[in-house]
Amino acid sequence: MIEKGAIGFFNSVMSWGGGEKWHYEAADYFAQKGYRVYFFASENSVLHSKLKGHHLIQLELVRVTGTSFLNPIKVQRLKRIFKQANLDTLIINLPNDLKIAAFAGKLAGVKKIIYRRGSAIPIRNSLMNRFTFKNWVTDVLANSQATKRTILQYNSKLFPEEKIKVIYNPINTKEFMERDYNLINQAEEHELIIGNLGRLEHEKNQQFLILLSEKLKQQGVKHKVIIGGSGRLEKDLKEEARRRKVQDHVHFLGFVTNVKDVLMSCDVFVLPSLWEGFGYVLAEAALCRKPIIAFNLSSIPEIVIDGKSGFLIDNNVDACVNKIETLLEHRQLMKEMGECGYRYVSQKFDSEKIMADVEEYVLA
Structure with missing residues (x-):
């Protein structure tokens, strides 16, 4: 049996998002396929919590800041681990990680150093970035x-x-469709349930949903x-x-372990993100056969078919x-619309096909 190579994943993010997923x-895919997999994550991060019990993945804890690359002790430690692991490929997440x-x-002689870019935000044309992409990065995965x-x-x-x-x-x-779920709440008669999932951060723009609720309340919806x-x-x-007097209409659920609980509880999914690298949650909403309303920007038109599986709008509450x-x-x-979205996503983004493409790409 031919021994498969070693792959390193480097992601120091503390929280959980699309990139971490x-x-x-x-x-996990490469580990299950028999590759030697090393994962470099921050201590006490969500990834650390998920990986520490994974018997097929070697977990290495790191602490990364914007200036870590200037610390020779940290650089030499990583170089030593990379060489000992005999890594063939290294897949990196954040700019600081990169x-x-x-x-x-x-320095360790890793043949393939991949920067996986998951955010549709332009890369700054800085001297450091120009040097990094010219001298260290061998491939970029978007x-x-x-x-x-971008x-x-x-x-x-660059x-x-x-x-x-x-x-x-x-x-x-397959897993998502078969996954159990619990409804958040039952809708009252003639009540529309609008769902949203995402970190409560600026780029996810949940303030739009508060303004939307205010407008719907004014119109008696x-x-x-x-x-x-x-x-x-x-x-x-x-x-x-509270200030806009819609606290009885807008419910914050906190971190949700099973997104399907929210998606199956709503009638329509609204995503007012200001940018998206790839909207996982849009695909998941489509698999739950929910019509989607989202902004016509970034990668969103690649997931939502305007007028077919949902509506693409400008950043405008009245339009929504x-x-x-x-x-x-x-x-x-x-x-x-729900049926259209389900068919499109299940055919285009199924993990079996996508991960085979990723494996082929990594081995190329």
């Missing part, structure tokens, strides 16, 4: 066409475009907004809901209200 599931991990990887476009937005010569590969995030459609997620803006958002009223007036449309 991708790294964890990709590491600077130290790619540097140490280069999670959407929108993300790929990588070279500020500097078309990295060879032909070495930027787009592979969408995988969705384990019986509704409830359920928001799953935690984050730094929780206190501010709750205060905003208009689409909600359309769905309320045409209940059959809600069902048709």
Whole structure:
């Protein structure tokens, strides 16, 4: 039997998001396939908690700051671990991770150093970035066409475009569809339940949902907004809901372990994110056969088919209200959009096909 190579995943994020989900599931996939897998994560992070009981993955704890790459002790420690592991491939997550991990990887002779870009935010054209991408990074993996476009937005010569590969995030459609769930609450008669999931941070723009609720209340639409997620803006958002007198309509659920609990409890899913690298939750909402309303930006048009599986709008509350009223007036449309989204996502983003593409890419 031919021994498979060693792959390292480097992600120092403390919280849990789409990037962390991708790294964890990709590491598990390669481990289950018989590769030697090493995972570099921060102590007491969500990834640390999930990985410490995984008997097929070697967990290494790291502490990364913006200046860690300037610390020779940290760099040499990583170099030593990389060499001892005989890593063939290193997949890196954050910009701060990239600077130290790619540097140490280069010193250790790692053949393939991949920067996985999961955010559709332009990369700064800084001297450090130009040096890093020219000398240390061998490949870039983007999670959407929108993300790929932003990588070279500020500097078309930052990295060879032909070495930027787009592979969408995988969705384990079979597991997700078979997963049990518990409804958050039962809707009252003629009550519309609007769902949302995401970190309570600026880019997720949950303030939009509070303004939406205020407008729906003014127009006499019986509704409830359920928001799953935690984050730094929780206190501010709750205060905003009280100030606008919609605290009885907008419900903050905190961190949600099973997103399907929220998705199966709502009638329509609204995502007002200001940008998305790849909207996992949009795909999951589609698998729950929910019509989607989201902004026409970033990678969102790659997941939501405007007018078919949902509506793409500008950052405008009145436009969102208009689409909600359309769905309320045409209940059959809600069902048709849900079915369309389900078919599209289950065919395009199924994990079995996507992860086979990732494996082929890593081995190339």
